[in-house]
Amino acid sequence: MQSFPGHYQGYSEAEYDGYELSSRYIPMRDGTQIAIDVFRPTDNGEVVTEPLPVLWMHTPYHRRNYGGGLTAENYPGKALRLLPHGYVVAVADFRGLFASFGTNEGDNRGEWQEHARWDSYDITEWLAAQPWSTGNIGMWGCSATGGSQMQALTVAPPSLKAVFPMSCEWDIYPFASFGGMAPPQGVPTRLMRGGDREARDRMSVPVDGDTERVLLDAAIDEHTDNIETAGYTPFRDSVAENFGNQWWLQSSPHRYKDTIEASGIAIYSAANLDEEGPGYGPAFTFNNLTNPRKFVIGPATHCDWTTVMSETGFDILIEELRFFDHWLKGIDNGVMDEAPVTYYTYNLDRSDIGLPGWQTAESWPLPDQQLTAFNLIPDGLTTESAGEGSEISTQVDYEINNDNFWEKGIQFTTDLLSHDMQITGHPVLHLWLSSTAKDADVVARIDDIAPDGTATYYTVEGRLRASLRATEPAPYDNLGLPYHPFTEDSQEMLQPGEPVELAFDFYMMSNVFKAGHRIRLTLNFADERTTPRVSPTPENTLHFGAETPSRLILPVIPAAPM
Structure with a gap:
C-alpha cells in the first residue's frame, strides 16, 4: 500500500458505480429554509443504505450548476469524484441566494453576517442526523467556499470532523484592500463589488417536488431585500455603511481563533502560488492554529488545481481522499504522520529523488530560510554595500495596469547569478520614499530574467499605501512579516519632501x-x-544607502545536498 503526498493506493478503492441526486429544503434555527442537493452512492443502480460519511459545500455560486455541469463535480475540490470511495456529497445555496430563502448581505461573503454564521452549524448537524450518514461530516471547496469552511469552524459544529479549505481567508482586510490601497469612495473593493441579484434568481433551480416553482418564487421574493455590498469600508476597523458593523473584522477568521482551536477540527489548507491575495489565508491558517493540520502549496492560479494536475501530476483529490479517509473513516493511512507542508517550487529539478518540483517541510516559512538583504541602488540590486546616499525621482503615472506595468516602472536588477538560487517564502521590501504629495501608493513586483532578456512573472507582488505605513505587533502569528494596523487612527500623511520608510511583504513565492x-x-x-x-501630479523620490537603506529581503533556501 502507498500513501504519501499525491499518491494513494490500497487503502480506499472506488466501490460504488453511480449516484442518486435529490434536493430539498432544510430549516435553520430561525426558520429560514435552505436549499440543498444530496448525492448518495449507488451500487448496481440501487441507492446504498449503509450510513456513510458526508462531504458538503456551502456556496454562493449555485448549488447545482457550475462550469457546464454539476457543481459537485466541477467546482474546485470536486467532491463528487470522491463519492465512489464511499461518501455522500451535498451542496447548499447560501441563504438569500439562488433557491434558498432569506436575505443575503454581502453576496459571496454573506456567510459572515451574524444571522448567517450559524447556518453552517445547522446544516452540518442536519446532515449528521440523517439515517444515511455516519454522523462524521467534512467540508470542501475553494475561494468563497474555502471561506465558508472557515465560517463553519467559527461555530464549531460537533459533527464536523475535518475541512479542506482552499484559498481561504485568515485576516481579510490586507487582501481586500490591496495593502491599504482602498479605492476612493463610491468605488467598491474587489471583494465587495456585489452581484446581480436578478441574474442569480433567473438561474435558480427548484428543489424536488416544486414543479410549479411555488417555493422557488417565494424564496426569490425574499431576495429583494438583499444588500449586495458593505459599501465604503476604507480601513480595517471601518463600520460598513450598509451593514452597520466592522465588516473586515467580523469576517476575518482570526477573530474566532479560540473557538476554532477548541473545536479540534482537522484542517488541510491549500493555496496556489500564482493567485495573489487568497494565497495568504491558508499559510496563516496553518501557522496560527493548533488543530491537527496540513498545508499544500501548488503552482498555477486561483483554485486551478486542474492545471496543477495536468502539468505536475499532483492530484488534489488524492489529498482530499487521504485526509477525509483518515478523519471521517478512521483509516490509518499515515497522512498525519508525514511532513505537514507540501509545496511546489518553479524551476526545481529534483528528478533524482522522484519529486520533480514538489518538496515537503516541517514548517512554514521553511525552517532553513536565510533572510538575505539585497540593497537597492540606482542601477540595481546588490548584496554588497549600497554606499553613500543617492536617490531617483519619478512622476506618478495614473495609467498603470498589468499590460504596461514593467514598461513604465522603475527597475532594479541583480547581476547575473553565479549559481542556482531557491527563494521560497514571503519577500519583504523596506523602501525609503518621499513625495511632493501627502500620500503615495507603491506597487512592487519580482520577476525572473533569463539570459536572453525574457522575463517570467510568478505573481509575486507587494503593495502599500504610504499613509498606512505604521506597524505594530500583530494580534496573531504574522510569520515574522510587517503587520500594519490599517486603522483610521494609524493613518499618518506624508510631509512633502520628507523621507519615510515603508515596510511590506509580497505574496508568497517558491522559485x-x-x-x-x-x-x-x-x-x-x-x-x-x-x-x-x-x-x-505628484513626484515621488526613492532614497538609497546611508541613512535611507532601501532593501529587498528575500528568503533564500540553501541548496539541498546531492
Missing part, C-alpha cells in the same frame, strides 16, 4: 532562479483602479 538569470524588482506608484488622482 529557483537559475545560474545566469537575474532577479528583477519593478516599482510603480499607482493602480488605475484604486489610486486617487490629485493635481498637480
